[in-house]
Amino acid sequence: MKYPNGQKNYTKNSSHDTARRGMSLEGDINSACKYYLDMDKANIHKKPTPIQIVKVDYPSRNKAKITEAYFKVPSTTDYNGIYRGYYIDFEAKESRSKTAFPFSSIHPHQVKHLKSVLKHGAIAFIIIRMVHYEIDYLIKAEDFILFYESTSRRSLPYDWIKEHGHMIRSRFLIPCDFLSTIDEVYFRSDKK
Amino acid sequence: MKYPNGQKNYTKNSSHDTARRGMSLEGDINSACKYYLDMDKANIHKKPTPIQIVKVDYPSRNKAKITEAYFKVPSTTDYNGIYRGYYIDFEAKESRSKTAFPFSSIHPHQVKHLKSVLKHGAIAFIIIRMVHYEIDYLIKAEDFILFYESTSRRSLPYDWIKEHGHMIRSRFLIPCDFLSTIDEVYFRSDKK
Numbered sequence: 167m168k169y170p171n172g173q174k175n176y177t178k179n180s181s182h183d184t185a186r187r188g189m190s191l192e193g194d195i196n197s198a199c200k201y202y203l204d205m206d207k208a209n210i211h212k213k214p215t216p217i218q219i220v221k222v223d224y225p226s227r228n229k230a231k232i233t234e235a236y237f238k239v240p241s242t243t244d245y246n247g248i249y250r251g252y253y254i255d256f257e258a259k260e261s262r263s264k265t266a267f268p269f270s271s272i273h274p275h276q277v278k279h280l281k282s283v284l285k286h287g288a289i290a291f292i293i294i295r296m297v298h299y300e301i302d303y304l305i306k307a308e309d310f311i312l313f314y315e316s317t318s319r320r321s322l323p324y325d326w327i328k329e330h331g332h333m334i335r336s337r338f339l340i341p342c343d344f345l346s347t348i349d350e351v352y353f354r355s356d357k358k
Numbered sequence: 359m360k361y362p363n364g365q366k367n368y369t370k371n372s373s374h375d376t377a378r379r380g381m382s383l384e385g386d387i388n389s390a391c392k393y394y395l396d397m398d399k400a401n402i403h404k405k406p407t408p409i410q411i412v413k414v415d416y417p418s419r420n421k422a423k424i425t426e427a428y429f430k431v432p433s434t435t436d437y438n439g440i441y442r443g444y445y446i447d448f449e450a451k452e453s454r455s456k457t458a459f460p461f462s463s464i465h466p467h468q469v470k471h472l473k474s475v476l477k478h479g480a481i482a483f484i485i486i487r488m489v490h491y492e493i494d495y496l497i498k499a500e501d502f503i504l505f506y507e508s509t510s511r512r513s514l515p516y517d518w519i520k521e522h523g524h525m526i527r528s529r530f531l532i533p534c535d536f537l538s539t540i541d542e543v544y545f546r547s548d549k550k
Contacts, residue, residue, distance in 0.1 A: 203474070206474070206477070208478065209471070209474045209475050209478055209480075211433070211434050213405050213406060214405060214406040214407065214408040214409065214430075215406065215409070215411075216406040217406065217407070217409055217411075217424065217427070219407075219409075229428075230428070230429055231426065231427075231428060232409065232424065232426070232427040232428065232429070233425060233426065234423065234424070234425065235409070235423075235424040235427055236421075236422070236423060236424065237422055237424070238406075241403070242403055246438060246439075247438075247445075247475075248445040248447075248475055248478040248479060248480050249478065250478070250479070251445075251478065251479030252445070252479075253439075253440040253443075253444070253445040253446075254445075255440075279401070282395070282398070282401045283401050283439075283440055285398070286400065286401055286440040286441065286442070286443065287440060287442070287443030287444075288440050
């Protein structure tokens with residue numbers, strides 16, 4: 167087994183620091199990724215939004231202007247990269263509900279993608295921001311998939327998230343410090 | 359050291375099968391990635407082209423039409439994913455020159471990116487297609503960077519590519535079978 171343990175250790179603690187948290191989860195994660203890259207801690211990037219380009223104009227010699235294009239449904243998750251030698255893969259989503267994270271927020275082929283990378287040895291998860299409570303959780307893909315595939319519900323209840331999720335702290339310059347959470351969830355040595 | 363050896367073992371052999379090779383290197387690599395994914399061998403994807411979206415119209419309620427956008431310079435390589443538990447990262451480029459691969463084909467920050475992921479433990483490389491000879495080579499990022507940073511040349515000579523590169527074979531359904539080359543270059547057990 168690659169990951170020393172998967173026990174959560176601070177989800178019971180409801181205190182959190184959101185003072186420096188920015189406006190959107192994506193913006194906050196991108197800031198964290200940039201910080202990790204600058205500090206040489208990890209190399210994780212958001213993938214560009216997939217777009218179907220239909221028409222391109224060349225108003226001047228060196229400038230291509232796309233004049234017709236459409237958004238495509240992404241076939242993978244939004245973020246991937248490398249940390250401590252491991253392939254990291256995750257999706258990040260906000261929930262505006264007070265009671266749940268709706269499954270409609272995540273595409274079935276993104277779940278399939280998470281399953282696939284897990285099988286190949288990835289550290290894979292979903293980051294969920296409960297907007298109302300201003301708390302971010304890391305949900306291990308293993309845990310998410312187990313619930314997702316065994317339930318007839320159409321959402322992840324907030325109670326489940328609190329119990330199985332791992333809270334992500336906000337720090338100075340790192341509004342969503344998910345690497346620290348990865349350290350605690352996947353790399354913490356089993357001290358008792 | 360993670361990788362059992364890095365010796366090349368078949369670059370002296372100039373025979374190759376290009377019978378089923380497609381039109382573009384990108385198309386061939388995408389076909390290979392799809393095959394590996396379907397066969398559950400690896401999960402490697404091309405990243406979408408980064409685009410700066412300026413204007414979006416909504417001609418109908420559910421359809422967003424991008425009417426003004428521009429290509430951005432990519433800050434990472436084109437391909438990444440996971441294979442045998444390892445983070446894989448590479449750039450793929452064609453060279454139409456008979457004698458070299460021009461450094462202008464690869465952005466300096468892509469080289470910086472390869473250096474960074476290597477440092478974090480990635481299997482990182484460049485795939486170069488010498489269009490004139492119809493041969494694809496895997497060049498380990500370590501080898502490429504060493505030459506790139508120590509030369510005053512503006513290209514990688516073809517002789518250097520033949521000597522340090524690892525030929526990628528073309529197989530039935532896998533026009534550019536780079537996983538087999540990864541196996542040979544990074545995972546071959548040291549038999550003598």
